[in-house]
Amino acid sequence: MLNPDTIRADFPLLTRTVRGGKPLVYLDSGATAQKPQQVIDAESAFYAQTNAAVHRGAHQIAEEATEAYEASRAVVAEFVGADEDEIVWTKNATEALNLVAYGFLNASLAGAAAPGSPAAEVVASEARQRYALTPGDEIVVTEAEHHANLVPWQQLAHKTGATLRWIGVTAEGRLDPETFSVIGERTRVLAITHASNVTGAITDVDALVARARAVGAYVVLDACQTAAHMPVDLHALNVDFAAFSAHKMVGPTGVGALYGKRELLNDLPPFLTGGSMVEVVTMDSTSFMPPPQRFEAGTQMVAQVVGFRAAVDYLRELGMDQVAEHEKQMTRQLLDGIASVPGVRVLGPQDATDRLAVVAFEVDSVHPHDVGQVLDNAGVAVRVGHHCAQPIHRRLGVHASARASAGVYTTSADIEAFIDGLHEVRRFFATPSPTGSLDSAAGGH
């Protein structure tokens, strides 16, 4: 078993205090994880020793920087069950998902082939066959998506005339298998989350991939919530594209990754264009490099890429099976603890099966902002709002929620402090009403 108490010693931020000397209880890892000293040191050491632009320059430092940059790619690829040339660095998962959506868009545009450039024309004609969308085509998403895996597909549908359809969510907050039939002969893209960042429900990817394969649709997986919390093997999942972000994986901000099957990346038109992604440039045309460089235009976030590798090394050393086991325990404790507080409702599955330690909840008649404020006053950091997922909140009948989420460093004591805080929220906002029942000071929903 993991020992979160020894793990915590690696995370300097967790030793600080907040709100007048209270120890920090950090339950917002679903938004962003804290960083171990190893990651901070790796980034710092890169700047102190190895900083140079990559894939250019003949000097020794540039060589070392390029080596570090590419070595990170190999480590991160292996961590998610991918090959090295199937990983593209992006600034975050949002950019990775947009990169795919814009690939489809660029393939759909009449001007996709840059005239006069043989290489570009090859890419473009292959791309057209594979990725061009026209009215009548369908893109399928789910009601559980983070806006990052919804809005780009909405935009793609608007621009190409394709139709956006979606898989529904049950009252329990899971994808509703009865709505899987929206995946049909016209479906070209299926974009799904690996786990909801609101309900924590883990998606049955196999079932959905099987349906997509049957109709020849591409599967795009948002693995942001899962990559740091359970073993993820993208080859085994057999998805076509996947996105994840270092900052949720105890790594730096400013770097994420797109996974794409080799042959699919090869046919995908570029998203951002400019330096570093080209072969031959004339005044009126350009040929592009093969992936992954085709998708890495401009100077890259090399220090963050190096930090990403340190984060993955850190997680690998802990062992992702151990991490998942620890977090399952935290999930159980969160769910049991919340169930023990009257007037608090979990939005999402009530048991720890196929579920992450991401628990959104509402407190009867107390607005999430007010819940978060009182928790914060006790040193407990949770997320409040719609967590960039308005549709699933609407589906579950609320405008917003508060959310506690755990990570590798979360302890039982953290969760106890959180549950104590929930009792304080109830106490603070409850006032006796004339009928003798508990009434609340806060505006209702």
Place this chain on the structure above:
Amino acid sequence: MADAMEQLYQQVILDHARVRQGEGELTEYGGESFQINPTCGDQVTLRVQLDPAGETIQALGWTGQGCSISQASLSVMHELVISQPVTRAEELGGYFRELMAARGRELDPTRLEALEDASAFTGVARYPARIKCALLGWMALRDALVQARGRA
């Protein structure tokens, strides 16, 4: 622990959040504004009706949902500006924005006094994430008044 929270959630605020002034839909109005706080999805639709001369706020109604700070702020604002000249409402709005920008420092005493119950929001300004909640209604009022005056 209770101290900081009691300073933030003053009794005046809790009372106004519970019994809200001006909540309801106006059917006759000269100006309307919809405002949303994108971080939490809290929203308000506020309507205002001026007197025929276009100088005084004759009626003000709002609907929406939000946290206790935003709801109480709307309620207090209604109390402050109803039946007041538009220019006075705008002046008070200016004071309130000043209070929110003061990060918990107190305003000039005459201005603070003019804000009446709204002066209880002094503590909100110490929490940058909550300032938007307190300003939601005032933003809607400013916007709706511009429209109402344009039509009057």
